[in-house]
Amino acid sequence: MSAREKIAIDIVKQLKNMTNPAPVLVSREFFDFEKLAITQFPAVLVVSGNEDREDISMSERQATLDIELRCFVRGSELDTARNNLIENIEQTLELSRDRNITVDNTATHYVQSAINNIEVIERQQPLGQFNATISVTYVYKRGNA
Amino acid sequence: MANFTTDSDLEQYEPDIKNYGIQDYSDLHTLSTADVKRDIEIEWWPRAGSNMYDITTPNDAEFEDSLLVDSQWTRCAVYHVLGFFVYPRLSTFSPEGDVFREKMAYYRQEYKTEFDKILRQGVKYDFDSSGTIERAEKRPTHFNRLVR
Numbered sequence: 001m002s003a004r005e006k007i008a009i010d011i012v013k014q015l016k017n018m019t020n021p022a023p024v025l026v027s028r029e030f031f032d033f034e035k036l037a038i039t040q041f042p043a044v045l046v047v048s049g050n051e052d053r054e055d056i057s058m059s060e061r062q063a064t065l066d067i068e069l070r071c072f073v074r075g076s077e078l079d080t081a082r083n084n085l086i087e088n089i090e091q092t093l094e095l096s097r098d099r100n101i102t103v104d105n106t107a108t109h110y111v112q113s114a115i116n117n118i119e120v121i122e123r124q125q126p127l128g129q130f131n132a133t134i135s136v137t138y139v140y141k142r143g144n145a
Numbered sequence: 146m147a148n149f150t151t152d153s154d155l156e157q158y159e160p161d162i163k164n165y166g167i168q169d170y171s172d173l174h175t176l177s178t179a180d181v182k183r184d185i186e187i188e189w190w191p192r193a194g195s196n197m198y199d200i201t202t203p204n205d206a207e208f209e210d211s212l213l214v215d216s217q218w219t220r221c222a223v224y225h226v227l228g229f230f231v232y233p234r235l236s237t238f239s240p241e242g243d244v245f246r247e248k249m250a251y252y253r254q255e256y257k258t259e260f261d262k263i264l265r266q267g268v269k270y271d272f273d274s275s276g277t278i279e280r281a282e283k284r285p286t287h288f289n290r291l292v293r
Contacts, residue, residue, distance in 0.1 A: 041166075
């Protein structure tokens with residue numbers, strides 16, 4: 001399994017284990033947030049995004065992967081709901097910045113991740129949305145991503 | 146009071162019903178069962194006793210829901226709990242509509258149809274509390290009578 005895939009799986013797993021406020025729906029499969037049940041909010045769509053890769057030595061490459069969390073909340077006091085969810089997501093993902101990937105000499109050598117951007121998307125009430133971008137940097141053996 | 150339905154009954158009709166953020170519908174089963182029993186008492190019970198013995202004798206006995214055969218009402222009650230309790234809870238009731246509201250309307254209609262079919266088939270009710278349902282205890286409501 002690729003490091004890219006392992007990272008995405010770990011993020012989904014951590015988000016599903018969150019507590020109060022916790023997303024009810026966490027998915028990597030695209031969904032139309034306007035067609036969700038009222039009980040499925042907050043909802044998070046995890047999207048593996050663009051990635052930059054470069055050689056850093058004779059045998060190693062470094063990749064920087066952006067993973068976008070499209071987060072949807074519903075109800076009243078949307079600004080508060082958004083802020084609370086942002087705080088909890090960041091705290092949850094900070095618990096294991098290495099994304100729980102086993103580092104070894106044959107494949108992945110190093111992993112670090114952090115949320116580096118929050119973008120609030122304006123929606124009509126009672127919906128609210130923000131996108132959080134997680135930047136994951138990892139180093140891997142050439143030909144073994 | 147035992148409920149007519151459980152979560153596993155709902156999943157037979159709607160396998161995805163636990164994917165909407167509610168993992169336990171127990172309280173809704175209780176509310177729904179009470180409503181279905183009330184409908185039975187309203188629609189069937191007033192004619193049930195006279196149907197069995199003497200049509201000129203009004204039925205003044207108390208309706209006892211424990212004498213019903215629960216399994217006869219399972220499908221009907223599944224339609225009821227989905228149409229009257231589960232899907233209203235999931236729907237956003239946005240003006241343009243949503244799939245949950247569509248299903249709510251569908252199951253409400255199915256509930257009426259199924260309820261009527263049970264009345265026409267014959268409600269199983271243990272009138273003599275014998276523990277078995279005799280032939281006369283499951284006759285159709287309008288058996289051998291003209292109803293105006």
